[in-house]
Amino acid sequence: MGEEQTVVVRINQDYCSRCSICYSICPYEAIKRDAETGKVEIDIQKCQVCGICYSACPVFAIEILYYDYESLVGYVDNELKRTGAETLVLMCRGNSPSTLEVEEILAEQGLSLKNYVPLRLPCSGRVPTEFIFKVLGLGVKNVVSIQCEDSFCRFKEGTKINTRRLFLSKKVLEELGFAKDTVKVVKYSRKVVYDTAKCVGCDKCVFICPYAAIEAEHFATPKILYDHCMGCGACALVCPHHAIQLKGFEFENVLKRYCNSAVRLKADGKSPLILVFCCQWSEFSALDNPETVLFKRNAVTLEVPCFKALDPVHVVNALQNGFDGVMAVVCSSQDCKLQEGRDVAERNMAVLKDFLKKRNMLERFELYEASPRDIGGFEKKLEQFIQKVSALKEGRA
Structure with missing residues (x-):
């Protein structure tokens, strides 16, 4: 791995006090500690860039590229001035x-x-306690933290860590004279939407669910155990009648979004048109700065919760309905936050590529594995893909 990729998260040894808090709190065992000297270092190959260590360091010795304290505060400050909002x-x-x-x-x-000012983070556990105090000083009257259920947390301990931090913050704020409900915590987890009227009882969802969240019922449609559902979308991917879909990513909803984008870009005379399906954890910079990374290249992005939640039919539809090229940006196997069921996605992609090859459309599709550790990798790959698609389009003209 090149040097450029190793600076995404690093420990400034000049500031490090060897307290080992980061070592003990890392949910991925990505921080190594020398037993004799106490020196700690980050194993970038294991790091998931969740930022939990960054927000826990008492001496600010951990430096991070994405969602650092200054950028978070700057974003909130700008949005407060722009909107006059009082809720974060x-x-x-x-x-x-x-x-x-x-x-x-x-x-x-x-x-x-x-x-209100919405602020999306890879994990709520990343939010430093100091950040809460700072935004309240900027004029925020209410902070609402919408957290994953503990069992749903993709970063294993992020929700629990943030819950403890917010509890302590609330106590301090009360002592300082703030209202008791200045900071509110709301639990939320995305689940599937199940329309039993469309279900034909094929039970494909039962066999495909990697979390045993769907049970077969005798002489009835399957039963969803919502407490076990992780919202991965594997069941929605295999349902032949769209009876079960992931909330917010229903087939018709996704279809409408990229088709509308194609119409808008065509009306603006843009060419070539590129659609990027992007896993929510694979490429932070492009998803948070689409104006600079995507829009200037005539590309639009559509986030998907996970690699296996990408229905291959959407790729074909997009290529047949206005887009010159489609790129799927996914996590690598080691970075996947929903490891179970990944083999299903691999099989689906193999079928998709075979179909596209038969229709002479394979060169217009690109599958790219990305990670927040890879600085600038996605932009380079996107630029190369756009050039290839442009050449293909000129050849067809």
Whole structure:
């Protein structure tokens, strides 16, 4: 791995106090500690860039490229000035509720629905305690942390860590005279939507679910155990009648979103048109800065919760309905937050590539494994793909 990739997260040894908090708190055992000297270092190959160590370091010795303290504060400050909002809503990247659901949550908390600042993070456990105090000083009146259920947390301990931090923060704020409910915690986990009227009882979902969250019923449609559901979308991928779909990523919803994008880009005379399906944990910079990374290249992105939740049919539809090329940006096997069921996705991609090859469309599709550790890798790959698609389009003209 090149030197460029090793600076995404690093420990500044000049500041490190050897307290080993980061070593003890890392959910991926990506921090090594020398037993004799106490020196700690990050194993970048194991690191998932969740940022939990960064927010836990008491002496700010850990430096991180994505979502660092200064950039988070700067973003909130700019949004407060732009919108006049008084509420900050913190959400986990892979478990973000829809805009409508956020408004429903705010309504339940008795807060204004008009203006709020949404802040998505890879993990809620990344939020430093100091950040809460800082944004309140900037003018935020309410902080709502929408957290994953403990069992749903993709970063294993992130939700628990953030819950403890917010509990301590609330106690300190109360002592300082802030209202008791200044900081609110709401548990939320994305689940599947099940329409039993469409179900034909084929039980494919039962056999495919990697979390044993669907049970077969005698002489009845399958039963979903929502407490076990991880929202991976594997069941939705195999359902032949769309009776079971992932909330927020329903087939018709996804189809409408990229088709509308194609129409808009065509109307603007853009060419070539590129659609990027992107796993929510694979490429932070492009997803958070689409104006600079994607839009200027006539590319639009559509996030998917996981590699296996990408229905191959969408790739074919996109290529047949306006897009010149489609790229799927996915996590590597070692980075996947939903390891179970990955073999299903691999088989689906093999079938997709075989179909595209028969239709002479394979060169217009690109599968790229990305990681937040890889600085600039996605942009280079996207540029190469666009050049290839442009050449193909000129050849067809």
